[in-house]
Amino acid sequence: MTHSPPVCSYEGSDYQTSFWEQGGRSYEDQAEAVALRRLLPKGGRLLLELGAGAGRNTPRYSGYQRVVVLDYSRTQLEQAVQRLGQAERYVYVAADVYRLPFVDGLFDGATMIRVLHHMADAPLALRQVCRVLQPGAIFILEYANKQNFKAVMRYLFRRQSWSPFTLEPYEFTALNFDFHPRAVRKWLAESGFTLERQLTVSHFRLGLLKRLLPTRLLVGMDSLASLTGGLWQLSPSVFTRSRAVGSSTTAEAGAFFCCPACRHAPLDERAQSLACLSCGKEYPIKDGIYDFRGISYD
Numbered sequence: 001m002t003h004s005p006p007v008c009s010y011e012g013s014d015y016q017t018s019f020w021e022q023g024g025r026s027y028e029d030q031a032e033a034v035a036l037r038r039l040l041p042k043g044g045r046l047l048l049e050l051g052a053g054a055g056r057n058t059p060r061y062s063g064y065q066r067v068v069v070l071d072y073s074r075t076q077l078e079q080a081v082q083r084l085g086q087a088e089r090y091v092y093v094a095a096d097v098y099r100l101p102f103v104d105g106l107f108d109g110a111t112m113i114r115v116l117h118h119m120a121d122a123p124l125a126l127r128q129v130c131r132v133l134q135p136g137a138i139f140i141l142e143y144a145n146k147q148n149f150k151a152v153m154r155y156l157f158r159r160q161s162w163s164p165f166t167l168e169p170y171e172f173t174a175l176n177f178d179f180h181p182r183a184v185r186k187w188l189a190e191s192g193f194t195l196e197r198q199l200t201v202s203h204f205r206l207g208l209l210k211r212l213l214p215t216r217l218l219v220g221m222d223s224l225a226s227l228t229g230g231l232w233q234l235s236p237s238v239f240t241r242s243r244a245v246g247s248s249t250t251a252e253a254g255a256f257f258c259c260p261a262c263r264h265a266p267l268d269e270r271a272q273s274l275a276c277l278s279c280g281k282e283y284p285i286k287d288g289i290y291d292f293r294g295i296s297y298d
């Protein structure tokens, strides 16, 4: 295990406040809520929320008995704890998506919203997700679409040099990637997923429209437009629902964490940490947050 892509961390960021609460993003937030309602199964046992941030979407997963709220940033998780509380139904985990600290086949559902966007090695992340899912588990993935209407227009009118039609990711700023829908579909298939449904979202992400029209009207228009998501994808955001068919195991009852460095399970439960009895690494538990980040892999 030497491959270790760089991670985009929101440590210390006021992203929740500046982007979502004061950034005029209620249209995007509500359009996402509509998409999630359409794609989520009615109920489930254990959901993995990857890149949960401050827990903006977490209350929308109320159909699941338990939710693992995972993010790389501890400060984002501290905000999530404040928002959601230390209820039995939430498990807070700080970890790297490329090295998930869970046994194979643990979850019957996973979501990854506005996260692939930051993945320098998206296929590697998707393979990790498939590993921790049970056969037949649901995976809801959102990604930023490089082939969006605005980019297509700008390219056709020679206002931008990069092509929205080619398959490689477009890194518009460090560790921020837009992806081509066909590339994402290919990675999903290669990682063991069968794609079931696609919804295009946030068609009307334009400052002028958001100022002129009521949010409720924009969300309603978006909700209709998103239904053609299986036919073409020209919106800046695309939601997909897939099923894990490539995973082969269902975790045994009681199994949960494994060592992200050496994959050994179970970990030894101590007062304020989990310890790996195979490689000797120790992972702190502080203020209700399991922290699997502070490890080197050499």
Ligand SMILES: [Zn+2]
Pocket (backbone or CB within 6 Å): 259, 260, 261, 262, 263, 264, 276, 277, 278, 279, 280, 281
């Ligand atoms: Zn270990």
